[in-house]
Amino acid sequence: MQLPAQYRQLIECFDALPGIGPRAAARMAQHVLEHDSGERLQQAILTARRTLQHCCCCRTYSDLSICPLCTDDERSALHLLVVSGVEDQFRWEEAGYRGGYFVLHGLLSPVAGIGPRQLHLPDLKQRVETLVSAAESSSAENLLVKVVLESSVEADATGQFIEDMLAGFACRVQLLTPGQLAVDLQHARSFSAADHVPAGADK
Template sequence: MSFSPAIRELVEAFRTLPGVGQKTAQRMALYILERNRAGGERLSQALQTAVEQVGHCNECRTLSETDLCPICADERRDTGLLCIVQGPLDVFALEQTGYKGRYFVLKGHLSPLDGLGPEAIGIPELLRHIDTHQYTEVILANNPTVEGEATAHYIAQLLQDKPLSLTRLAQGMPMGGELEMVDGGTLIQAFAGRKPVQF
């Protein structure tokens, strides 16, 4: 005996979500059907609405329901500063720092083995965007992973002849981190980037 077709399909559909395996998908499906059918209808509706209405900002390519996202529509932001990130969640994270410039949101990082070349992640749109704006500094905020570094390096090469300063986020010890817990790669970066003590 196995589940009936409608439950089986629901389990399979949950499994397409990231980090959800067979057992978790079963638990989610049973939870919806046994305990929270209203929650199931709400999620169904939210998915439908989001898939239909959410597109990309014409300027920075982040997810947005409007042609221009709230950040790009904000006249008060610094139009000389551009921060390149790998995805919309990164925008959310960086907004917590008080950064007041603009963003450009790539679709992840270069990954030739997965067939993700410059076109797939939006490099041509990025170059057009930079050519049509007057930026003085471009911050490459790709993740400090192997793929992120490679992507940042690739973009840096494309932009090196343009009249703007290119920067990369600092690497080193995270706040509250402990030497014995931090990995070797991070320690190497922290050593290499050590700074004179300020009095």
């Protein structure tokens, strides 16, 4: 007995998702075949893939070529936060950070074939270059790039790579754990009279 090819293919596709094994994949395949939520998922993937793109500046997901955060003049142009995913960006935004972002969408992993190009690190370099030349000469040295990644071998390697890549620029680069940045933000807020963290408060 062979289960129909369309069914086996569906299981294989779910199985290819991160952290999903064959048993869970079979459960998901049955779910999308038996429930209307299956059609909703299919439509959601189609719509998201068709309409979402990476913001040309910070690389977050957006339905515009440049996202609303990157066109917001109220935000500090002297602070850049490098994070591994959009969920991290969302969390730091909620926590009160009001500078710029760069979303890597992953971490360096030679085993998985993820190198600097896959993470668009040349774009990050370009972005920092632009920020340095835009900053007035007096404030250029105040430009601060914070790299905040979870602790892992890949994260450490990625942070180190970014630090080395930006070594020659007129900016400071800090490698922080999420906890360190959280304390940093709290500190900045406790000294802040305004509702949002002002440009230079967290250094």
